[in-house]
Amino acid sequence: MKRFLTLASTALLSIGALSAQEAPKEEKPIKLKPYGFIRNYFYFDSRQNVQSSNGLYNQIPKDELLDVNGDDLNDVASSSFLAFTTRLGLNITGPDVLGASSSAKIESDFAGFSSSTTMLRIRQAYMKLDWKRNSLLLGQAWHPMTGELPDVLALASGSPFEPFSRSPQLRYDYRLNHFKFTLAAIYQLQYTSVGPDGGSNVYSKNAILPELFGGIEYKANGFNLGIGADFCRIAPRTTATVKEFVSPVTKDTIADAKVKVSEYVQGISPVLYASYTDKSFGIKAKTTLAENTAHLNMMSGYAVSEEKKDGSREYTPLRSSTSWINCYVGNKYRLNLFLGYSKNLGTDDKVVGDVYVKGAKNIDQIYRVAPAFSYNLKHFNLGVEYEMTTVDYGKKVDDHLEVSDTHSVTNHRICGMVKYNF
Numbered sequence: 001m002k003r004f005l006t007l008a009s010t011a012l013l014s015i016g017a018l019s020a021q022e023a024p025k026e027e028k029p030i031k032l033k034p035y036g037f038i039r040n041y042f043y044f045d046s047r048q049n050v051q052s053s054n055g056l057y058n059q060i061p062k063d064e065l066l067d068v069n070g071d072d073l074n075d076v077a078s079s080s081f082l083a084f085t086t087r088l089g090l091n092i093t094g095p096d097v098l099g100a101s102s103s104a105k106i107e108s109d110f111a112g113f114s115s116s117t118t119m120l121r122i123r124q125a126y127m128k129l130d131w132k133r134n135s136l137l138l139g140q141a142w143h144p145m146t147g148e149l150p151d152v153l154a155l156a157s158g159s160p161f162e163p164f165s166r167s168p169q170l171r172y173d174y175r176l177n178h179f180k181f182t183l184a185a186i187y188q189l190q191y192t193s194v195g196p197d198g199g200s201n202v203y204s205k206n207a208i209l210p211e212l213f214g215g216i217e218y219k220a221n222g223f224n225l226g227i228g229a230d231f232c233r234i235a236p237r238t239t240a241t242v243k244e245f246v247s248p249v250t251k252d253t254i255a256d257a258k259v260k261v262s263e264y265v266q267g268i269s270p271v272l273y274a275s276y277t278d279k280s281f282g283i284k285a286k287t288t289l290a291e292n293t294a295h296l297n298m299m300s301g302y303a304v305s306e307e308k309k310d311g312s313r314e315y316t317p318l319r320s321s322t323s324w325i326n327c328y329v330g331n332k333y334r335l336n337l338f339l340g341y342s343k344n345l346g347t348d349d350k351v352v353g354d355v356y357v358k359g360a361k362n363i364d365q366i367y368r369v370a371p372a373f374s375y376n377l378k379h380f381n382l383g384v385e386y387e388m389t390t391v392d393y394g395k396k397v398d399d400h401l402e403v404s405d406t407h408s409v410t411n412h413r414i415c416g417m418v419k420y421n422f
Contacts, residue, residue, distance in 0.1 A: 027095035036088040046412040048074040061411035084110035084118040100129035137171040150326035153385040161340030163296040165191040178220040186211040203234035233266040240311035265315035267291030283327040292317035294358035304353030316349035340368040346402040364403035387413040
């Protein structure tokens with residue numbers, strides 16, 4: 001009996017040990033961390049501008065528009081006070097998935113502005129899997145071309161000199177020491193290309209192939225250096241009208257016939273940026289050689305370079321060289337300066353038909369000077385910014401969209417901002 005009890009107890013201990021080894025690990029609990037701010041803007045503009053979000057997202061002054069008396073219809077001042085950029089977000093961490101740490105973000109504000117009301121809109125919404133060196137992001141997040149945003153008070157964050165977009169994407173990052181390698185496939189949603197039907201994400205959807213980005217970034221000791229390139233292809237039309245179409249079947253001539261077409265325009269846009277920041281000093285710079293980047297809220301687009309007999313078209317992208325530099329000093333009391341410059345480089349191919357651009361096709365160059373001062377606490381920010389943006393518009397535009405016989409138009413904006421963070 002004693003021997004039997006000894007064997008039984010040994011067997012039970014072995015089973016217990018085996019069960020302990022096979023017991024699944026307890027999953028990490030899901031943790032939610034809310035964040036956001038209540039933000040109010042006041043602004044004054046000395047003239048009418050290309051802008052959105054009820055004027056808060058301000059880009060460039062409009063060209064002169066003279067009436068019968070020679071008065072400029074766009075020389076009209078305006079001002080407003082708005083709070084709908086108030087933001088609410090949620091950072092989420094949870095259990096491991098496929099051997100990776102999992103996290104997610106949901107972020108929204110009230111700047112989905114329409115003619116009748118302000119609406120809750122999506123800013124970011126993505127999940128992320130992180131395997132330490134490798135990570136995979138799926139959902140809506142900042143476009144990889146953004147890379148490094150300037151430190152300014154204005155909602156436009158340096159646009160149109162700064163590529164600006166949040167887009168649905170699939171992004172893969174690989175980290176090696178101080179380097180990060182990025183590959184991304186991107187689709188359009190809120191920020192869209194231009195075309196025959198105005199701004200729309202349909203041109204991107206009909207092109208099938210997503211926008212593609214590849215880049216390398218180096219970060220160490222406050223320094224950040226990045227280089228990358230973006231490839232974007234869109235399909236401006238899927239149908240066309242042929243004035244006199246000869247049917248290949250009946251040989252009859254059909255007037256204003258609708259035909260299916262397959263046509264694309266594409267652009268490659270390299271970007272280079274660098275920065276150094278610490279608690280009380282920072283300097284940042286970025287330069288972009290842009291092709292057809294209207295979907296990045298830049299003054300860009302494309303034009304028809306050939307009209308074919310079958311009704312289809314060839315296109316040529318509009319090119320520009322766009323750069324900015326931004327520096328600040330101070331932390332609690334901060335002085336900030338932003339300088340931006342963009343130059344129209346025209347098109348490679350001769351333009352023979354319609355031009356589709358964000359902004360205007362007769363822009364030669366744009367420049368901006370924007371000094372600012374802010375008072376900053378952990379839960380409170382107060383600031384004022386002066387923004388002078390000048391556009392050189394031309395009276396003459398050649399067949400490569402290069403501009404001459406220019407005149408300058410300037411907008412003076414004063415922006416006040418107060419924000420409570422939580």
